[in-house]
Amino acid sequence: MTGTANPAFEARRGVAVEATGVRKTFGPIHAVDGVDLELAAGRIYGLLGPNGSGKTTLIRLLTGLAQPAGGEVHVLGTKMPSREALSRIGYMPQSEALYPELSVAENLGFFARLEGRSGRAAIDRVLELVELGDRRGSPVLELSGGMRRRLSLAITLVHEPPVLFLDEPTVGVDPALRVQFWSHFRRLAAGGTTILVASHVMDEADRCDELLFMRGGKVIGQGTGRELRARTGSENLEDAFLRLAGLDSEGRPLGDRGAVEGRPS
Amino acid sequence: MSARRILAVARRIAQGFRRDERTLGLVFVVPIVIMALLGWVLNEQKDGAVRVSIVNQAGLIGDRIVDALQTAAAEADEPMTIDTLADVDAAREAIRAGDTDLAIVIPDSLLDDLTSGTRPTLTVISEGTDPAAEAGRFQRLQALMADLAGQLAVPGAPAPIVPRIEVKTVYLSPDATTVDVLAPVFLGYFGYFFVFLLTGISFLRERIGGTLERLLATPVTRGEIVLGYTLGFGIFATLQVIILTLFVLSAVEVPAIGPIPAFTIGMGVESAGSPVLTFAIALILSLGAVSLGIFLSTFARTELQVIQFIPIVIIPQGVLGGIFWPIDQLPDVLAAIARFLPMTYAVDGLREVMLKGADLGSSAVQVDLVVLTGIALFFVVLAAGTIKREVA
Structure with a gap:
């Protein structure tokens, strides 16, 4: 699935994305404050946390779009940022990031060509996947919000990348389409694709194989949904998050006594 | 790349x-x-007719200038009208009212100046609000005056020779x-x-x-x-x-x-x-x-x-x-x-x-x-x- 085999990746078979002590500051703000993570190939990871918790910055560090102030990121064994590794990464930004005056097929064709896939087959395949085959000639201007989101996903998938970073892919997407998106993700993961999905809605969390809770630039908890609930003694993930963040059920700080160590030691 | x-x-x-x-x-x-x-x-910028009013304070010799200017204006390529006004105040009023563009005041000392060999001074009054347009009008008036220079000679004295100027250019046509x-x-x-x-x-x-x-x-x-x-x-x-x-x-x-x-x-x-x-x-x-x-x-x-x-x-x-x-x-x-x-x-x-x-x-x-x-x-x-x- 990975195309070019990288010796370092071969040596650590199974780990698709690895970050050690990654930090990023914007002036006085520690957007990402020492994050370590390992994402195994073929699994779906949910990156959950409130707005401003550092999810987008972390994803941009993982894709190499941002330079870390400290620490290292490796994707498929290649140290980031690396342009060579970018062809094996699919990145779906939170913003629309489409050319409104271009048609669906032109948007796809453009990014496909940049990735070195110019064949019509590649475009048809993803258009079918996101069910936009009948709109290939329509300018993006004429598409609904949901269709635009689907096109954005199609662009992310057009070069069949083995690693996907999806930043809030289901924002503004209706429930039926959301179910479709998740079934695509599940199918891709079954084929060996590693997926990191950032979200601030907890109800998507259960669809992930594993969760990373983020707050204040730090990963405050990692594990399966069941593990995180059990570890915090919470009934649902929302409570689990609040406990790990040291907050009570109303979102107020608990102080030292209530904070729970989220990471398995 | x-x-x-x-x-x-x-x-x-x-x-x-x-x-x-x-x-x-x-x-x-x-x-x-x-x-x-x-x-x-x-x-195709229109060269609007330049309206000149003359205030003649010099009597007969002034009339000769007015006549000569009127003749020259009638023959000029670009339209120009010339009339006369009684005094400087009337000329200023006419410019203010927009009835005329330029006023030329011929001084009563003209004859004395010419006979004594002093350079006579003509006063030209203009509105003074649009230098570019006024410069164009002055230019046309001056061209006309140059042709008239000869007419200002005192009878009997030889007329000064005003050379004709022909323009040639290195690059574009004149x-x-x-x-x-x-x-x-x-x-x-x-x-x-x-x-x-x-x-x-x-x-x-x-x-x-x-x-x-x-x-x-x-x-x-x-x-x-x-x-x-x-x-x-x-x-x-x-x-x-x-x-x-x-x-x-x-x-x-x-x-x-x-x-x-x-x-x-x-x-x-x-x-x-x-x-x-x-x-x-x-x-x-x-x-x-x-x-x-x-x-x-x-x-x-x-x-x-x-x-x-x-x-x-x-x-x-x-x-x-x-x-x-x-x-x-x-x-x-x-x-x-x-x-x-x-x-x-x-x-x-x-x-x-x-x-x-x-x-x-x-x-x-x-x-x-x-x-x-x-x-x-x-x-x-x-x-x-x-x-x-x-x-x-």
Whole structure:
């Protein structure tokens, strides 16, 4: 699935994305404050946390779009940022990031060509996947919000990348389409694709194989949904998050006594 | 550096234009409309009749001047009317009321001055609100007065000889109009302006719309993006410059049809030099505008802020670039600034080629081409530098 085999990746078979002590500051703000993570190939990871918790910055560090102030990121064994590794990464930004005056097929064709896939087959395949085959000639201007989101996903998938970073892919997407998106993700993961999905809605969390809770630039908890609930003694993930963040059920700080160590030691 | 990716970026830009008729209109139609308007105004500017009122305080000898002026005015190519008014107050009132343009006061000391050999002074009164228009009127009055100089001689004394002046020129014909001199440089200026505006806004949208971020998450390099943009907008700049060059150089007569009077399409400016070289200079200038637009889009957050660069970038180049005032005549500080502006070299090159017929062998043209290319490349590097993997 990975195309070019990288010796370092071969040596650590199974780990698709690895970050050690990654930090990023914007002036006085520690957007990402020492994050370590390992994402195994073929699994779906949910990156959950409130707005401003550092999810987008972390994803941009993982894709190499941002330079870390400290620490290292490796994707498929290649140290980031690396342009060579970018062809094996699919990145779906939170913003629309489409050319409104271009048609669906032109948007796809453009990014496909940049990735070195110019064949019509590649475009048809993803258009079918996101069910936009009948709109290939329509300018993006004429598409609904949901269709635009689907096109954005199609662009992310057009070069069949083995690693996907999806930043809030289901924002503004209706429930039926959301179910479709998740079934695509599940199918891709079954084929060996590693997926990191950032979200601030907890109800998507259960669809992930594993969760990373983020707050204040730090990963405050990692594990399966069941593990995180059990570890915090919470009934649902929302409570689990609040406990790990040291907050009570109303979102107020608990102080030292209530904070729970989220990471398995 | 991958040609395939550069072409992909250029193609993306062309595709975007295809559906945007209004922008296409801005690129291809608007410059021609502006040039046509300019040519129309400058070529067929009406020389309105100059109305002169004379206040004669010198009696009979003054009457001779009035008669002579009236005769000369009747024979002049350009219309001029001459009447008389009783006194200076009446003349001032007439100018205030807009009934006359200029008043000439012939002093009562005229005869004494002439007989004693003193230079007589005529007073000319004008409105004093529009120096350009008034200078034109003075000029025409002076031409008339020169012819009359002989008539002021005292009877018996020999008439002074006023030489006739015949104008010959090195480059253009003596009949060359302002259009012939301005058209070559506006050719470059408009191309530059529109390309800068379009690139600046396109690239800003790339930045704020998130597509730049998505681009940077693909294997495309910054250099490839800038070169792709230069190529994509270069195609449009090329077409624009070709159309403008043709419009400036050609003149197609359209005969009168029914109620529509005959008119001319094109400005019919005669180029002394190669149209290809003219085109090349204007194109290199425009290509520099692509990377300048990309570079400056970094400093804008909205489309409105790109527009705000027009008075900062485009207008000073129009003022200092030598279009209206030669660089040599600028104050030292401004002349030094002008040496850094691409427009200065484009204006010089276009004039050298179109007015003086210079070719590639001319060292002036060589310098202009080298500097313009250098500036364009400098901004390509600068623009590539502003596209960071770190955006947003």
